[in-house]
Amino acid sequence: MFDIEYKGANSVVLTSKKTRVVFDPRVSVAGGKDVSVNGDIEVLTEDRFAVEGASPRLMFHGPGEYEAGDVALIGIPARRHIDTVEQGNQATIYRVTIGGVRLAVLGNVASPLGDDQLESIGVVDMVVIPVGGNGYTLDGTDAAAMIRQIEPRAVIPVHYADSGLSYEVPQDDFEVFVKELGAGVVEAGPKFKVKGEASVPEQLTVIKISRS
Numbered sequence: 001m002f003d004i005e006y007k008g009a010n011s012v013v014l015t016s017k018k019t020r021v022v023f024d025p026r027v028s029v030a031g032g033k034d035v036s037v038n039g040d041i042e043v044l045t046e047d048r049f050a051v052e053g054a055s056p057r058l059m060f061h062g063p064g065e066y067e068a069g070d071v072a073l074i075g076i077p078a079r080r081h082i083d084t085v086e087q088g089n090q091a092t093i094y095r096v097t098i099g100g101v102r103l104a105v106l107g108n109v110a111s112p113l114g115d116d117q118l119e120s121i122g123v124v125d126m127v128v129i130p131v132g133g134n135g136y137t138l139d140g141t142d143a144a145a146m147i148r149q150i151e152p153r154a155v156i157p158v159h160y161a162d163s164g165l166s167y168e169v170p171q172d173d174f175e176v177f178v179k180e181l182g183a184g185v186v187e188a189g190p191k192f193k194v195k196g197e198a199s200v201p202e203q204l205t206v207i208k209i210s211r212s
Contacts, residue, residue, distance in 0.1 A: 002099050004192045006209040008032040008165050010045060010107055010137075010158055012128055016098060019069030022056075023094075023105055023128075024049035031166030041068045045107025046080070046091050062092055072097045076120045078109040081138060093117065100197050101125050104150060111142040113149050125200045126207075127152045130159035132171030140177035147181060153200050155181070156192070156207045164211065178206055 002016040010024040013035065022042055025035035026049045034051045042056035050059070060066045066073040073096050077089040096103040102124040113121075127150055133139025137159050138146065147155055157178075161171040178185055183204045190212040194200065 001193070001195050002101075004156065004194065004209060005190065006156070006158055006211050007035045008162065008211050009167075010049065010130055011035055012105070012156070012158065012209075014071070014096070014098060014103075016070050019071050019098075021068070021071055021096075021098075024107065025051045025054075027165075030168075032164070041071070043073065043094060043105075044092070045094070045105065045109075049107075070098060074120065076117055078107075078113075078117065080108050081110045081142075082108070082135070093121065095121050095124065099194065101194055101200065103128065104152070106130070106138075106146070108137045111138060111146050113146060118149060121150060124150065124152050125197060126154040126156065126194075128156045128158060131157045131174070131177035132159045132161065132167065133176075134169045134171060136167060136169050136171065140172055140180040143177055144180040144182075147204075152204070153202060154205050154207050155183070156209060162211060174208065181206065 005013040008027045009030040012023050014021045020040040022037045028034050037054045037056040042059045044061035063075045063077045076093040078091040078093045080091045094105040103126045104121050104124045105128045130137040131143040160174045185206045188209045190210045
């Protein structure tokens with residue numbers, strides 16, 4: 001059993017009985033409050049999302065296989081959507097396994113995913129994906145196309161329009177992605193509680209987690 005929280009921008013927090021894992025905690029890049037990682041696991045889809053001066057128990061960034069407590073991660077190299085092929089891979093996709101549930105956490109990556117990336121992601125139950133678009137990250141169309149490539153059962157959108165944050169460029173509303181994907185929505189409140197694989201919806205569903 002674990003909880004998923006959304007903190008703004010690309011930041012999500014997975015909390016189990018044994019471990020707290022914080023992805024991309026530097027929310028100040030979007031005018032928000034950085035997420036504390038002191039004593040916890042800090043995971044970065046890009047190095048620029050690290051919190052300066054923090055003291056995480058462990059930091060994971062870049063391709064590789066990682067394990068902490070009851071959480072296992074595989075880092076998969078990816079090209080950022082703003083970069084050319086010549087600039088190489090400056091982002092990381094993560095496949096996460098926790099409590100028997102499999103997730104993919106995507107940052108600002110280029111679309112479409114390649115065959116090698118899809119093979120490394122494999123079968124997952126849930127995907128965390130940015131959807132705000134306008135040159136900053138994936139837009140609703142590209143994000144929906146990427147979800148169709150991965151074929152999860154649940155999607156947690158992040159990095160969409162939020163009056164409490166100040167993104168460098170305007171972000172599309174949450175509803176733009178939902179319309180593109182054409183899936184039902186579950187309002188989870190500030191936390192989505194995952195009790196096991198059976199608690200993930202059987203058919204493709206968008207999980208909206210309120211920013212906390």
